[in-house]
Amino acid sequence: MQGIKPDRVQESVGQACPMPIVNMAKNMRTMSAGQVLEIKADDEGAHADVRSWCEQTGNEFLGEENAGEYFRYFVRRKA
Amino acid sequence: MEANKGTMIVQLSGDFDKVFAGFTLASASAAAGMPTTIFFTFWGLKAIQKGNLTGKGFMGRMVGLMNRGGLQRLGPSKFNFGGIGRWMFKRMMKAKGVAGLEELRQACIDLGVKFYACKASMDVMEIRREDLIPEVADIVGAATAVKDAAAGSVQFFI
Numbered sequence: 732m733q734g735i736k737p738d739r740v741q742e743s744v745g746q747a748c749p750m751p752i753v754n755m756a757k758n759m760r761t762m763s764a765g766q767v768l769e770i771k772a773d774d775e776g777a778h779a780d781v782r783s784w785c786e787q788t789g790n791e792f793l794g795e796e797n798a799g800e801y802f803r804y805f806v807r808r809k810a
Numbered sequence: 811m812e813a814n815k816g817t818m819i820v821q822l823s824g825d826f827d828k829v830f831a832g833f834t835l836a837s838a839s840a841a842a843g844m845p846t847t848i849f850f851t852f853w854g855l856k857a858i859q860k861g862n863l864t865g866k867g868f869m870g871r872m873v874g875l876m877n878r879g880g881l882q883r884l885g886p887s888k889f890n891f892g893g894i895g896r897w898m899f900k901r902m903m904k905a906k907g908v909a910g911l912e913e914l915r916q917a918c919i920d921l922g923v924k925f926y927a928c929k930a931s932m933d934v935m936e937i938r939r940e941d942l943i944p945e946v947a948d949i950v951g952a953a954t955a956v957k958d959a960a961a962g963s964v965q966f967f968i
Contacts, residue, residue, distance in 0.1 A: 747908040749838045753917045756841035774907070787842045 735793060735805050737769035738762065744801045748776045752784055755806065759790065762808050767793065773801040781806065816845035816962030820955065823968055824853030824879075825887035826896060826911070832857070832968045833914035839964065840921035847962075848918070849955040850946075851928035853877070854968075855935070856884060857915070858925055858942050870936030879941070881911040919945050926950045926958075 741758055743751040751772045758768050770781065778795075781804045785792040793805035817839040821832045832848060840846040850858050861880025865871035889895040903910065909917070918925075925946045932938070932949065939949060948954075959965050 745907045747906055749834050749841065750909050750913075750917070752841050753837050753921065756843075756921065784842055 735767060735769075737805065738766040739768050741768060741770045743770055743772040743774070743777070746772065747774050748780065751777050752780050755781070755784065756788075759788075759806070759808050764808055764810050767805055767807045770804040770806065771798070771801050772804065777802065777804065815964070816847065816958070817964040817966070818955070818959040818962045819846070819848045819966045819968060820959075821848050821850045821854035821857060821968050822852055823887070824856035824877075824884060826884040826899065827886045827888075828968050829854070829857045829881075829884055829911060830914065832966070833911065833918055835966055836923045837914060837917040837921060840918065840923045844964070845924075845962070846918075846922075847924040847926060847958045849926045849928065849950075849958070851955075852931045852935075855879060855927060855931055855937060855942075857881060857911075858927060858946055859937065860941060860943055862941060864938070864941050865936040867936065873935050874937075877935075879937070881915065884911065926955065928952075928955075 739758060739762060741754055743754060751770060751774055755770055762768060782792050785806060790809050791807040793807055796803045819832050819836055836846050836848050856879035859879025861882060864874035885896045886899055927942055927946050927949045929949050929951050
């Protein structure tokens with residue numbers, strides 16, 4: 732995940748379901764196609780939820796990275 | 811984003827935990843780009859009431875007093891113990907970073923979840939339009955609820 736440069740970073744550490752996803756959706760709505768959003772979250776549910784959300788909305792899940800206290804998820808907005 | 815079929819939630823319960831479930835599913839559904847509607851009926855109306863006292867006649871006013879609306883007043887379906895349970899759950903949720911009902915309802919509003927209020931329930935309980943939060947899109951009957959449910963692919967009854 733080193734090579735990815737996010738266009739925006741979302742701080743969701745300390746937030747529980749569904750707020751990381753709610754905020755991710757809000758962020759993505761105001762971004763343009765091709766832009767990358769990084770989500771920092773420590774909610775365990777986010778592992779499955781970020782992927783599920785991408786699958787359902789057709790956005791691209793680029794990957795995740797363990798940052799110790801939290802995870803970094805990278806999502807690219809499609810069209 | 812890809813178009814999805816809609817979600818329809820019938821919120822019958824006005825219990826803290828069940829309203830929490832309703833708003834959580836609605837916000838997640840709207841976040842996924844699905845047109846989402848919540849139909850608030852009977853006790854569920856409490857979740858979209860401003861919280862003022864309601865009712866015209868004696869019995870209506872008694873219902874308004876004993877069953878006062880507003881998110882702040884919702885108690886859990888179990889372990890309420892006259893309000894202690896509500897306080898306890900709120901504390902536990904906050905400690906774990908779980909959003910409160912106000913925050914969840916606002917997330918639903920921000921993501922475009924449509925709130926419908928049930929006309930018949932409002933008549934029975936003597937709740938007026940002015941007693942509901944302004945974000946309620948419309949006051950409708952069962953036929954509209956069914957029409958929205960038919961247009962969707964997901965229905966929840968809470």
